[in-house]
Amino acid sequence: MLTPSPARPLTIAIGSQKGGVSKTTTTVSLGACLADDNGASRRVLLIDLDPQANLTMALGVQPGSLRRMVGDALLDQSSLLAVSRESATANLDLVPANQGLLMLDKALLGRPGFEYRLKQQLSRPQAAQYDVVLCDCPPAFGTLTLNALTAADLLIIPVACEYFAARSLQQFMELIQLVKNNTNPQLRYRILITMFDKRNRISHVIHDQLRAKFGDAVFTTMISIDTKLRESPVVGQPITHYAPHSRGADDYRALAAELLHLVSEWKLNG
Ligand SMILES: Nc1ncnc2c1ncn2[C@@H]1O[C@H](COP(=O)(O)OP(=O)(O)O)[C@@H](O)[C@H]1O
Ligand SMILES: [Mg+2]
Numbered sequence: 001m002l003t004p005s006p007a008r009p010l011t012i013a014i015g016s017q018k019g020g021v022s023k024t025t026t027t028v029s030l031g032a033c034l035a036d037d038n039g040a041s042r043r044v045l046l047i048d049l050d051p052q053a054n055l056t057m058a059l060g061v062q063p064g065s066l067r068r069m070v071g072d073a074l075l076d077q078s079s080l081l082a083v084s085r086e087s088a089t090a091n092l093d094l095v096p097a098n099q100g101l102l103m104l105d106k107a108l109l110g111r112p113g114f115e116y117r118l119k120q121q122l123s124r125p126q127a128a129q130y131d132v133v134l135c136d137c138p139p140a141f142g143t144l145t146l147n148a149l150t151a152a153d154l155l156i157i158p159v160a161c162e163y164f165a166a167r168s169l170q171q172f173m174e175l176i177q178l179v180k181n182n183t184n185p186q187l188r189y190r191i192l193i194t195m196f197d198k199r200n201r202i203s204h205v206i207h208d209q210l211r212a213k214f215g216d217a218v219f220t221t222m223i224s225i226d227t228k229l230r231e232s233p234v235v236g237q238p239i240t241h242y243a244p245h246s247r248g249a250d251d252y253r254a255l256a257a258e259l260l261h262l263v264s265e266w267k268l269n270g
Helices: 023-035 054-058 070-074 101-108 114-122 125-129 143-151 165-182 201-217 227-235 247-269
Strands: 010-014 044-048 092-095 132-136 154-160 188-194
Touching: 010 023, 010 143, 023 044, 023 054, 023 092, 023 132, 023 154, 023 188, 023 227, 023 247, 044 054, 054 227, 070 101, 070 114, 101 143, 114 143, 132 143, 143 165, 154 165, 165 201, 188 201, 188 247, 227 247
Parallel strands: 010 132, 010 154, 044 092, 044 132, 154 188
Antiparallel strands: none
């Protein structure tokens, strides 16, 4: 069992104020690995919170064709489950997004308790059919990311191996503290090193810096550069289907295993 309480699925936000660091790739790949895990029938819901709708497209859904999307649920015009749909991968469902989310950011701001909209939706009894919920955040710290961080048990921060990666993290750490002080004192976080290239010295420098600064808050698993991960969204399939024996698929399976182990330890320690 994964759920922190019987009524609520384990909720994970994948966030960073930087674009292009593997947030969406991690959401879809980790989600598929958790759903498709040697017969463990874990039900996984992916929620697209980015107006760019890359997660939606990565699962083969056209944002322009949607009648309803995640914004309708956040405005309470629909339930999250009414907006969700099955993907081609068993046990993996999607709450899609489209550009309409750009307006939502403004519409929500200033409404009392707007940070809790997603959390409220995930606290409804229907949501308990899912074991894990993964939220793909936009590369900004607006109302959508705030909703995800308020609902989350865990925040995964992907950090791509490039110059200044560690420095921009500092800013995000301050925002996490803000959320902990205000809307979600229980929030935990882990840093995920992505686009690791073992032949490139910079990758090792970034790795050592992050480990020195953040210690155990860095996942042991690192995600290597793999062009198969770049190709899979084009065909609208998770890496586990598009290239199940690729390096990228192996890395994300290792991440899923590390995550499940971590969560079971938290449960043991209360
Ligand atoms: N491990 C990886 N190896 C190679 N390409 C990757 C990897 N992770 C992500 N990419 C590619 O990098 C780009 C940015 O990734 P994406 O997941 O969309 O980032 P974000 O959601 O943070 O903006 C995409 O083209 C994606 O396919
Ligand atoms: Mg993205």
